[in-house]
């Protein structure tokens with residue numbers, strides 16, 4: 409049973425959370441249930457401290473200390489034949505534990521097995537780069553830095569990879585708002601026109617479904633076009649579809665909608 | 677002219693057509709809109725389809741150019757990211773005047789479904805826009821109609837060198 413916490417003022421909360429909902433977990437099985445994984449784990453345990461290990465969806469998950477990450481991955485690559493680094497990134501647990509979880513997903517083509525090496529680091533704590541072992545870690549670590557702000561030591565080119573270099577904040581952190589913070593909202597205005605242009609250009613309109621039929625400065629109806637800024641309190645008159653307006657340019661054939669034929673008989 | 681009672685301005689008169697400079701210049705301009713290829717996302721596919729043989733933009737004189745210095749129309753087809761915003765401004769500045777901009781699709785108009793930190797919420801925050809085409813993505817017919825409306829707009833404007841500057845600020 410879960411620990412009881414007082415639920416005073418639960419109604420005053422602005423959002424609804426189901427108190428009895430528990431996030432479903434994929435079933436875990438002990439490492440001993442698989443011979444290959446048992447050997448691998450024993451080899452890792454020989455030299456390094458293993459905090460936790462289990463098998464989930466036919467993949468072994470090994471928790472290690474963050475300071476061992478390079479050596480464990482080197483061991484996995486060179487001695488245990490996990491020769492591919494398929495993925496590497498971080499998970500934001502800052503709200504829960506004040507830590508990032510770093511995972512390294514590795515694949516062995518000869519053993520036809522996958523393992524995941526995991527470790528926890530504090531928010532400002534750097535982690536050692538594994539780029540020397542796997543070239544694929546180059547961009548993944550840059551992305552990890554870009555998206556989470558995890559500092560990677562020993563990386564040859566520690567710059568942002570997706571966001572612009574002068575971006576502030578790390579967008580995949582749980583605390584980063586989806587529509588961005590203030591710097592993000594004004595990024596293009598500040599960069600192109602300067603901060604003083606904020607008043608002229610105005611804030612972003614985030615209501616993308618906004619339509620005002622009578623606002624002819626911004627909207628016009630197809631087939632009912634009126635001049636820019638015209639006042640149409642009674643609705644707009646129908647404008648016939650015409651390629652060339654009357655009194656337009658010579659030499660160009662006028663197209664009138666009335667003269668056109670709509671073909672209904674396909675076998676005509 | 678008075679002697680022969682020939683109406684030169686009518687068909688069957690002498691092969692002379694009388695018109696104004698404005699009309700001639702605008703006739704030329706409106707029928708040779710060279711567009712900058714600016715496919716940024718999925719809308720770019722529809723823009724390419726409009727240029728290809730089925731919808732055939734060439735018959736409007738709209739020919740896609742790969743250089744801003746050779747084009748007068750920028751069809752912003754797709755999602756403009758904040759990282760790319762400075763480049764669209766730079767390319768727009770490189771286009772010779774007079775120049776026009778069509779914002780194609782919801783993303784270019786308003787940011788569309790990408791109500792996020794990384795998307796510019798409408799290209800009109802960065803460059804002035806003449807036409808907004810709704811849709812996700814607008815069909816090639818919509819883009820065709822848009823170009824036709826733009827041609828009308830060009831023909832309705834003065835041809836003089838002194839174009840009213842289209843500035844955001």
Ligand code: SF4
Nearest residue numbers: 718719781783812813
């Ligand atoms: S408006 Fe729709 S089709 Fe066009 S770029 Fe955006 S998401 Fe793609």
